[in-house]
Amino acid sequence: MLIRRLSAKCACSVLSGRYTMKLSAFPISRSFWVLSSILALSLVFLCWHALSVIRPADVGLLPWRSHLPRVLEAVFFITSFFTIRSLLRMVSFYNTEEKLAGIAGAGLLVLGITLVPTGMAWTGNPLPAGSATLLLLEGLQFIFLTLLFSGSALILTRLSGEHSSQWTHKLRPLFILILITATVSQIFYQSAAAAIVFYGTAGIVAFLMTYQSAWITYLARQSRVTAFTYLLAAFFVSSALFLKMYYQPTAGFLPISTEQSLFLHLTGGFVVLWCGWSLLVLFFHLPLAHVLDAREKESQNLVHMSQLAEERKEITAVTNSLVKTAMNQTGADGCWISEVDSQQPANKLMAREGISDNDRKRVEYTLHAHPAHYELDGGYPFVYIRNLLADPHLRDHSLNFRSLVIFPFQTAGEREWHLHLFTQQPQGFEEQSLRQLQTYITHARLTINNVSMLQSTLEKERLEHDIEIGKQVQQRLIPAHFPEHKNIAMAGASLAAEEVGGDYYDCHTMQDGRLAILMADVSGKGTSAAFHVAEMKGIFQSLMLGEPEPAAFLSQANKAIARCFDKGMFITVLYAVIDFDKPQVSYARGGHCPLLHFDAVSHKVQLLKDDGLGLGIVRDESYDQTIRVRTLPLHAGDLLVFYTDGIVEARSHETSGEYGYERLRDCVYLNLDLPPKQLTNKILQDVEIYTGGKAGRDDMSVLVGRLK
């Protein structure tokens, strides 16, 4: 299987059929054209030289100095090196194993060409020495060998350069410099001493580059073995080629034959050294690989978790991520998280993977049914069922897994969640990785808490915003001030206990000049009461069109309220109609606090206590029988004070007493001369002093009218 893949990959790499090579940026760069043309040219001249050596008579010696062929060969080497380099720059490989496969594959091809004559000799059909075919093969071998060693050296130096430190990036140009110097120097002289110097310096640089084997740790887990195989192949192939080149020199017709060429020695030697050393490193790395993998997985998981915390996604994102992390960390086949409700046998599912909902419900029923059996063991943060088939309760469930781990943990709002992990093998979990999972669970808990807190903060803000809007809306329901009236001076104020209140007052001048005043108090406080205030305003405004007498108003208002108020909600009203011609006031008290009246003539303040029932308590026609109307004569200077029970029920900050009706009467009596606006404020101030400024337990409203 591996060999099949290997050969297939090599074939692909050579034929560049379905290859994962990616051609980057067209157009092909200009330097490539330049280099390849120089390369072609030098090749042509080398061929000429070769021919002139082989068949001097036919071709004729080149009438130049003997250095020229060497120059040509050097030019050939150098241009082929740089041509390959620019070609490689235009192409980018996807991963390391494919690079190695390419090298191995190309090497095999060259080796094949090299071995053709040997093969033919072996089959008993040797190519005659000096034959055209043999010479052609040797020529091709020379060219391909140069290209192979150059290309491989370039690829491998780049491979080392990845993931290595800054200063090693300088090694590559250094090596290339040594290579070029060596090649050029061979044009002029060849000596063993020079060779040794070059071998020495190049060798050191090459070794330093080879030593940067960090790229091995970045191999993907699956590619490690294939990379090893390709590397092995590349090593053997390049060694074979190197040795053949050295010990069976070919292309003797060249000015510098292969076994003497420094260029080929240095590049070829580098490739062999690199492959050999990396092979050893990879071989020794393989057993350690899984440790590095585990470490990397851990840090990946932690990073992932932290990212989640910062993104502040919804809780479902956190739970899904926790499931994936848990499975990743422990190698589980599946995982699910559910919220435990002690009332229900089935938990609420938060996230699941690798198991059907039916199966997980069945497991949870069983776990829930035997809490004592599945308790946490002292010291362990999880319950570990090592073999489901050995478990008396779970064995009959015919589940497709054998080991099960349950982590209980608490999240926001003291909810208990359970993380379940399972795997097909019995004893399938390592305790070490399970304990490490605890860290992620803790982290996930914190994240979930953060997300919950953020959500509730947002909700709170939204609620406050809504209340603020409600407040603004409600401020429009109660008139801010009363317009100038020639017969009566009026003022009113309302203080809500919470952001919005349940008190309402309003007035309406009838066609005939009479003034209707309404003071109302919706049961309850807060937003729901405020909505009913709005309804009451609607009812009042529409009933005013009919300009009803007090009895009619109460009756009709009760009918309207019976329809639209919630069950158990009621409203107390005090509805008065002042006739300025008489002058008199006609009123009905619908369960509201009694009207306070100051008689300017008798100089007395009295509470007008009449019978009456609040609206919305009796929701049929029998309500009408409870209505009582009273008419009272008025005088100039009389005061009428409407108020709600928040005033008289206001609690003292010192004693347990209430403000009460007497204090209200006294306050009015002591401030009779004040204009209505000031009197209103005075009453509210008096109450505030009494309560010590503590927030009122109920909404407070006052409306004062003084007859002129």
Add this chain to the structure above:
Amino acid sequence: MEILTKLNNNTLKISLVGELDANGAINLDHIIKKALSDSYYKIAVDCAQLDYISSAGLGVFISYISELEEHNGKFVFYNLKDNVRSVFNILGLQKVVTITQTFNDAKTELHEV
């Protein structure tokens, strides 16, 4: 705030202790609803220790008046403190629920229904 209940024959006696605010009203609602589902339509409310009743509390009682009447039952409040009594009177509740002085009067009222 506490709400104590006691069942006597076919009468439910509710004792209210403390101040009946909005939260207490929710509990009260549950208790009365349960009583009705168990067919107790005669409800005596002992207000001896009731210091304050909010409109929410009143609302709970008010919402069940018609249902009790349908089943020939009613609310009877007794031993009211002055301030609570005053609240009932101002609202006019004495016309729709029965208010008595003592427990015995309450029992009489309930048996006469």
